[in-house]
Amino acid sequence: MKSPQRQRGVALLIALLAVALAVILIASLLDRGELAFARARNALRGEQAIAYAEGLEAYASLVLQRDRDENPNLDSFSDVWAIPTPPQQVPGGSISARMSDLNGCFNLNNLVGRQAPVWRKRLRNLLTALELDPSLAGAINDWLDSDANIDAEGGAEDSAYLAQPIPYRAGNRVFAHISELRLVRGIDSAVYARLAPEVCALPTGTTINLNTASTAVLMSLDSRMTAVLAERIRQDRQARWTDVGTALNEAAQQGVEITPADRVGLGVASSYFLARGEITLDGVPFAFSSLLERVGGTVRGGVHVLQRSRGGEDLPAGVLAQAIDAGR
Template identity: 75%
Template sequence: MRGPRNQRGVALLIALLAVALAVILIASLLDRGELAYARTRNVLRGEQALAYAEGLEAYASQILMRDLAESPSLDSNNEAWAFPLPAQEVPGGHMTASMRDLNGCLNLNNLTLTDQPVWRERLENLLVALELDPSLAGAIVDWIDGDTHIDDEGGAEDNAYLAQAIPYRTGNRVFAHISELRLVRGISGAVYARLSPEVCALPPGTSINLNTASIAVLMSLDSRITAALAERIHQDGQARWTDLDNALNEAAQQNVQLSPSQRAGLGVTSSYFLARGEIMLDDVPFAFSSMLERVTGTARGGVHVLQRGRGEDDAARSLLDERGNLRAVP
């Protein structure tokens, strides 16, 4: 028969067990509550960030149309749209925005223009200027053309891709987004990091704006254009050429005359822009981008959104230093 001391020990164990169960239950309820709160907060902040992004998109459209009214015959990095929006305080955080002229890059979809083979030459010159293998142009052309003929230099059609560990076929269509380059044979992460800032995926038939083109894109116009000559045309990013002849006069003075075919697809105005919004709410970053087309001279004139995206290409950015040069890649 148990004595009072043994009974007190059992009662103490039961009390401790009850307390432990209560603590576990309360902790579980608190954890579920915090998780529900976090989910609700993230949903609300996500919707808030989306509303801010749409506002930034509308603001960018107004800036572009105002710029068109002020200077319809040229676009340059000296205009209002090219200056970043300073950080703006908003409930829960802040936001910034910037805009980039997509006519300042080489449109890969122009490679489908069979009546203007100059775009293939420009792509090869661009690869050389970036110290990349020019034969990559063949693989890029084969990716977007609609035939099964393998390009003589560096080309690759379905058979090359179907033989890989994860098989797939060529696109056989224009690029919908520049990130598709990563599917092309030979375009490694390091190559993509160097090439992607200089190229874009726009509707075929666009031109290159010599006022906003980079040094590498200017060098792609002719193999004789050196980095020094491109710098003179670029004018440290502040070029404001009023017409094509003035822009190419610097090259002509160095005995680099562009033929009529080489001058095709060149200009000093722009129609396509990439607007980016960086929004920070409760220390959570949200990144948005919108591809905008500014249409003039038609019944549907105005600014139209062609594409929207979320997030950033951090994988490519991480391979570049603060000057845009390729970091050492193991």
């Protein structure tokens, strides 16, 4: 027969075990409750962020349409669309927005079509201005064209890509996003980091807005165009040229005469913009961007959304390149 003292010891152990199990159960329930609460909160904040992003997109469309009504044939950095929206307090956090003119960049998809020879020459000039190998233009051209002929200057077709450790084929179509450049032979993360800020992927046939083009893009217009001369045209981002001839007159006075044949695809107005919304709710950042096309006329006039994206797609080129490298 067990002694009363030993029985009390066993009862104490059972009581401690029961308490321990109860604590574990309660902690598990609390943890599940907190997890469920966090999921519900994140879902709510996510839906709230999307609603704010749609509101910012509608506001951006209104601003672009109003700007077109006031200045139908002219866009510059002094326009209202170029003024960032400072952070605004909203329930649960803050929102801010900004827009950039995509007609100020070099549209890679213009390398196909009737005016392709002019744009291919500009691409070589752009690569030179960025101190990159001009022969990369051949690989980019081959990535876009649908034939199997290898460009004489650094071109690459399926045979070059199928020989990679992870084989794939050339795109043979226009770019959907500039990150596709990382698939082109010769474009590593360092090259991409320098090239990506100057280029974009838009529908074929866009123009370069001389009022909003970067120094490198202006240098692509002619091999003789220097950085100093390009900056004179930009006027420290204050350029507001009313026509192409007036804008290029500064270059002509310095002996860089751009012929009418080489002026194709140039303008002083814009149709494509990237609207970017930065939203922070409960300390969680949300990033949204919309590619907007502003169209004049009475039939299809207005602002149309061509593409929406969410996340860090608009990261600095160097960061994005490293991310792509890590995933390959």
